[in-house]
Amino acid sequence: xxxxxxxxxxxxxxxxxxxxxxxxxxxxxxxxxxxxxxxxxxxxxxxxxxxxxxxxxxxxxxxxxxxxxxxxxxxxxxxxxxxxxxxxxxxxxxxxxxxxxxxxxxxxxxxxxxxxxxxxxxxxxxxxxxxxxxxxxxxxxxxxxxxxxxxxxxxxxxxxxxxxxxxxxxxxxxxxxxx
Amino acid sequence: xxxxxxxxxxxxxxxxxxxxxxxxxxxxxxxxxxxxxxxxxxxxxxxxxxxxxxxxxxxxxxxxxxxxxxxxxxxxxxxxxxxxxxxxxxxxxxxxxxxxxxxxxxxxxxxxxxxxxxxxxxxxxxxxxxxxxxxxxxxxxxxxxxxxxxxxxxxxxxxxxxxxxxxxxxxxxxxxxxxxxxxxxxxxxxxxxxxxxxxxxxxxxxxxxxxxxxxxxxxxxxxxxxxxxxxxxxxxxxxxxxxxxxxxxxxxxxxxxxxxxxxxxxxxxxxxxxxxxxxxxxxxxxxxxxxxxxxxxxxxxxxxxxxxxxxxxxxxxxxxxxxxxxxxxxxxxxxxxxxxxxxxxxxxxxxxxxxxxxxxxxxxxxxxxxxxxxxxxxxxxxxxxxxxxxxxxxxxxxxxxxxxxxxxxxxxxxxxxxxxxxxxxxxxxxxxxxxxxxxxxxxxxxxxxxxxxxxxxxxxxxxxx
Numbered sequence: 001x002x003x004x005x006x007x008x009x010x011x012x013x014x015x016x017x018x019x020x021x022x023x024x025x026x027x028x029x030x031x032x033x034x035x036x037x038x039x040x041x042x043x044x045x046x047x048x049x050x051x052x053x054x055x056x057x058x059x060x061x062x063x064x065x066x067x068x069x070x071x072x073x074x075x076x077x078x079x080x081x082x083x084x085x086x087x088x089x090x091x092x093x094x095x096x097x098x099x100x101x102x103x104x105x106x107x108x109x110x111x112x113x114x115x116x117x118x119x120x121x122x123x124x125x126x127x128x129x130x131x132x133x134x135x136x137x138x139x140x141x142x143x144x145x146x147x148x149x150x151x152x153x154x155x156x157x158x159x160x161x162x163x164x165x166x167x168x169x170x171x172x173x174x175x176x177x178x179x
Numbered sequence: 180x181x182x183x184x185x186x187x188x189x190x191x192x193x194x195x196x197x198x199x200x201x202x203x204x205x206x207x208x209x210x211x212x213x214x215x216x217x218x219x220x221x222x223x224x225x226x227x228x229x230x231x232x233x234x235x236x237x238x239x240x241x242x243x244x245x246x247x248x249x250x251x252x253x254x255x256x257x258x259x260x261x262x263x264x265x266x267x268x269x270x271x272x273x274x275x276x277x278x279x280x281x282x283x284x285x286x287x288x289x290x291x292x293x294x295x296x297x298x299x300x301x302x303x304x305x306x307x308x309x310x311x312x313x314x315x316x317x318x319x320x321x322x323x324x325x326x327x328x329x330x331x332x333x334x335x336x337x338x339x340x341x342x343x344x345x346x347x348x349x350x351x352x353x354x355x356x357x358x359x360x361x362x363x364x365x366x367x368x369x370x371x372x373x374x375x376x377x378x379x380x381x382x383x384x385x386x387x388x389x390x391x392x393x394x395x396x397x398x399x400x401x402x403x404x405x406x407x408x409x410x411x412x413x414x415x416x417x418x419x420x421x422x423x424x425x426x427x428x429x430x431x432x433x434x435x436x437x438x439x440x441x442x443x444x445x446x447x448x449x450x451x452x453x454x455x456x457x458x459x460x461x462x463x464x465x466x467x468x469x470x471x472x473x474x475x476x477x478x479x480x481x482x483x484x485x486x487x488x489x490x491x492x493x494x495x496x497x498x499x500x501x502x503x504x505x506x507x508x509x510x511x512x513x514x515x516x517x518x519x520x521x522x523x524x525x526x527x528x529x530x531x532x533x534x535x536x537x538x539x540x541x542x543x544x545x546x547x548x549x550x551x552x553x554x555x556x557x558x559x560x561x562x563x564x565x566x567x568x569x570x571x572x573x574x575x576x577x578x579x580x581x582x583x584x585x586x587x588x589x590x591x592x593x594x595x596x597x598x599x600x601x602x603x604x605x606x607x608x609x610x611x612x613x614x615x616x617x618x619x620x621x622x623x624x625x626x627x628x629x630x631x632x633x634x635x636x637x638x639x640x641x642x643x644x
Contacts, residue, residue: 041643054490085453093447 002146003175005031006153007130008160009140009167013039016139019163020045023141028159032142034134053118057111064106068099128173138167145170181627184415186620194617201610208603218523219597221286223604225277226515227611229374232270233367233395234402234615236329238263239336240363241399241430243356246340251635252426252642255419258341258628259410260403264333265622266615271326274374278322282315288523292380306380312372313380321373325366332359337622344632367392375515378522382460384445393438394511397480400431401504406619408497415628421495422642428494435484435507442477469517472600476517479510512608516600524598 010016017039023030024047033046076082077089087094116122134140141160145153153170160168205220212219238260245253253260281289292313295306312318335355343352368388376387384390404427410416449457464470483506493499630636 050491058489085451087451093443093450096443096447 002144003173004144004146005130005171005173006143006145006156007140007169007171008143008156008165009131009133009138009169010164011138011166012164013139015164017042017045019141019160019165022163023159026159028156029143030141031144032130034130034138034140034142036135036137036139039139053111053115056114057107060110061103061107063110064103065099067106068102069095072098130171131169181631182415182629183627184410184620184624186624190620191617194613194620197609197613198617199610200606201608201613204603204606204608204610208607211603212597214597215524216285216287218287219520219599219603221277221280221288222520222523223607224273225288225374226512226519227607228270228273228277229370229519230394230398230512230515231266231611231615232274232329233391234399235264235267235270235333236363236367237392237395237399238403239332239359240367241396241403242340243336243359243363246352246356247360251638252423254633254635254639255416255629255642256403256407256423256427258623258626258630259407259416260399261337261340262619262622262626263399263402263406263615264329264337265618267329267333269614269618271329274370275322275326277374278319282319286523288378288519291522292377295380309380313377318373318377321369325370328362328366332362337626341626341630343630343634346634349634367395375518378519379460379463381456383456384449384460386441386445390438390441390445393434393441394514396434397431397438397507398511400427400434401507402615403427404431404500404504405508408501410628418629418640421497422644423639424497424500425491425494425644426642428488428500431500431504431507432484432488432494435480438511439477439481442481463521464517469521469598469600472513472517476510476514479506480514483507483510513600516604520598520600521596525596 010019013035016035020033020042024045030046033042035042072095073090076091076095081089083089084091084094120127130142131138131140143156145156157168205223208220208223209217242253242257242261244250245257277286277288280286281293292306293315296310296313296315306313332355336359339348339355340352343349371388371391375391376383404424407416407419407424407427411419446461449461464473484503488494488500488503493503633639
């Protein structure tokens with residue numbers, strides 16, 4: 001895991017978005033992008049793939065549907081059958097509302113947990129703070145410069161500068177700082 | 180640049196062919212099914228004019244709601260959605276015609292409650308509170324009022340909403356939108372009770388207006404998507420892109436789920452409460468072919484959009500969304516057939532007094548028992564099962580079906596249903612689609628397609644989701 005980073009910071013959304021397009025176009029490898037708020041169109045500019053979170057959500061939902069139907073079906077018609085209002089034991093229409101609820105619950109909770117895990121937002125995780133101002137008024141690109149030559153780093157600096165970065169700095173984390 | 184749609188003769192010719200097919204269908208329905216005062220012919224006219232008029236007025240509602248809710252993205256496609264109200268000038272008079280023909284006993288769609296009001300002594304207690312509504316003069320007057328209001332607002336909105344240029348006209352458009360939403364909400368609920376729910380006056384569903392509204396919504400949004408894509412393919416509406424179609428697709432998806440929610444709420448509550456008046460509606464449809472069409476319409480209107488257009492990419496793919504739209508238009512037509520067709524198309528010969536009166540509970544059950552060998556659907560069986568199924572034994576099921584069959588033979592199965600979904604329904608539906616599209620293109624060609632002076636024009640142009 002690399003510990004040495006170059007951080008280029010911007011102070012305007014539009015300029016930052018332009019820089020994102022240029023950097024992606026030039027094939028510069030960006031380690032991390034930090035913005036204080038969601039920037040419209042940034043994921044397209046950076047060429048991110050479409051998220052697969054909704055596919056996970058669909059699978060969780062299907063699991064919820066199956067669980068609900070199996071559980072109710074088993075209880076109501078095998079384990080403890082009781083006649084309610086002359087309805088059949090496996091009274092599907094009356095199971096639908098709960099099945100719906102469990103589908104929503106499973107997909108919602110599952111997606112939240114997946115999202116948090118994927119973004120390392122679980123308890124006990126110590127994040128690496130590149131610059132606290134990225135939660136306030138700065139937009140930043142983080143470049144991994146571990147093991148890169150001076151010339152390469154200087155080149156990165158010039159690319160950032162020419163694309164309107166207002167501040168460029170390097171930051172080194174100690175081994176074991178963050179996860 | 181004020182681009183206008185050119186209604187060329189080739190398109191007109193195609194639409195006339197469709198209308199011709201519809202005419203053939205109407206003639207066939209009239210000749211082949213003379214039973215019960217040609218009720219299959221009349222119910223088809225009712226279903227189609229009701230469905231397409233609903234689509235037209237929903238288009239007006241949709242633009243009005245966006246006008247009130249600051250929905251700026253709609254400006255580029257607004258003319259397309261508004262112009263669907265062109266059919267209101269055919270559909271509303273047709274509905275009024277059906278109401279007026281009731282006076283001359285030309286058709287028998289509303290015979291069930293007409294019989295009751297002609298013989299007040301036979302008025303069941305459950306209907307006394309509804310007696311005010313089942314008054315032929317009041318009923319016809321109500322339908323006339325809806326028809327006039329719809330045509331009036333269709334004129335006003337199509338004329339005015341395309342000419343919003345400054346702050347003043349924008350404010351007036353909001354006023355019109357607010358008035359129309361109130362008129363629409365009330366008239367749409369009432370017309371669904373008056374024209375569809377009253378076919379069986381004993382049965383009622385408190386969410387029926389909403390249910391029909393959701394159906395209109397699915398139909399109207401499907402047509403809006405299809406027609407926008409068609410116009411784009413002809414080189415019009417160059418600025419409309421997949422973002423606008425995506426938004427319409429989101430609405431289509433939402434309305435489909437909303438429709439399912441209402442369908443299920445109606446079904447489950449009546450199934451669970453098990454009140455004979457309520458369950459009648461479902462018993463009648465079971466086993467007469469409409470049982471299948473009920474599930475077919477659920478599959479098309481719920482499962483298909485749920486599985487196919489839930490994904491972002493599918494809503495932005497013109498081919499996928501067009502396919503789903505076509506299916507949903509057909510699906511909701513089937514659903515409306517399911518609501519309307521059954522009752523007026525049944526002949527009961529057991530009671531000589533009235534040649535074609537509507538079924539009562541026992542006759543319907545008999546008809547059901549005759550048409551199904553074994554009771555498979557709990558909804559149908561519960562009416563009798565409620566008294567029987569006190570023991571929790573597997574034999575209950577067999578006992579149920581035996582009981583129902585016994586009932587059937589006891590009362591004599593004298594009812595015969597001519598309800599169905601066949602060639603004539605398809606032909607008439609094609610014909611009405613032709614008329615609908617003709618009125619749409621006719622209305623569309625009168626005005627510029629896009630109003631570039633609209634305050635929200637730029638927002639719609641840059642719409643990006």
